[in-house]
Amino acid sequence: MHMEPGIVDGSKILLSYATASACALYAAKLSLNHVREEGAGSLVLRSVLAAMLVFVFFEVFPHVPVGVSEVHLILGSSLFLILGAAPTAIGLAAGLALQSFFFEPQDLPQYGMNVTTLLAALFAMQAVARRALPARLPYVELGYVHVLKMSVVFQGGIVAWVAFWTIYGRGFGAETLQAVGSFGAAYMTVVLLEPLVDLAVLAAAKGLRGRAGQGESVLLARRLHHAA
Numbered sequence: 001m002h003m004e005p006g007i008v009d010g011s012k013i014l015l016s017y018a019t020a021s022a023c024a025l026y027a028a029k030l031s032l033n034h035v036r037e038e039g040a041g042s043l044v045l046r047s048v049l050a051a052m053l054v055f056v057f058f059e060v061f062p063h064v065p066v067g068v069s070e071v072h073l074i075l076g077s078s079l080f081l082i083l084g085a086a087p088t089a090i091g092l093a094a095g096l097a098l099q100s101f102f103f104e105p106q107d108l109p110q111y112g113m114n115v116t117t118l119l120a121a122l123f124a125m126q127a128v129a130r131r132a133l134p135a136r137l138p139y140v141e142l143g144y145v146h147v148l149k150m151s152v153v154f155q156g157g158i159v160a161w162v163a164f165w166t167i168y169g170r171g172f173g174a175e176t177l178q179a180v181g182s183f184g185a186a187y188m189t190v191v192l193l194e195p196l197v198d199l200a201v202l203a204a205a206k207g208l209r210g211r212a213g214q215g216e217s218v219l220l221a222r223r224l225h226h227a228a
Helices: 010-038 040-059 076-083 085-102 105-132 144-170 174-187 190-207 214-219
Strands: 064-066 069-071
Touching: 010 040, 010 085, 010 105, 010 144, 040 076, 040 085, 040 214, 064 174, 069 174, 076 085, 076 105, 076 144, 076 190, 085 105, 105 144, 144 174, 144 190
Parallel strands: none
Antiparallel strands: 064 069
């Protein structure tokens, strides 16, 4: 979902600074809530873990240029279910920054757009999770339909933001719309794969229930093994 250089430039790129700042403020609010509920140690450890995984997802996993951006298997829903919203938000932002600084410096001017795309999609998924996932079920008991909803919201949010940035930068030309459509069609194929990964991860986490002791509460989200 990296925006290609030059799609949004000049004074228009200032909007990405504003949207990224808004996402950072909301992530800070989530982080404060996390510290109050689960402690600062768990936030730091989970955020570091999330950042390392995100870096691997971006830099090591296959990624294919399509249309105006690239198709990645980001596994945002898996990170959210296992680690929680705040560590996932920090991990997405930090992992993207690490990749941009050390491997893709040409992406640094687009960082505001890219981080907005990821975090806004994550926050939309969090809102849907509150309403759509049964409170009586811990995450390890979720079924395919539940995790499919999560994936559709997260990946759909990414596609929507990429489309917004592209049209904002280039306008409503036929070539632009065709490029956006190609990217959207390719990216939504990830929706078919990500729920299967989610279920595999949740099955592994279910097998760990009660075995990790104190480490479980520090490294894993409470909702993973407990009802809301």
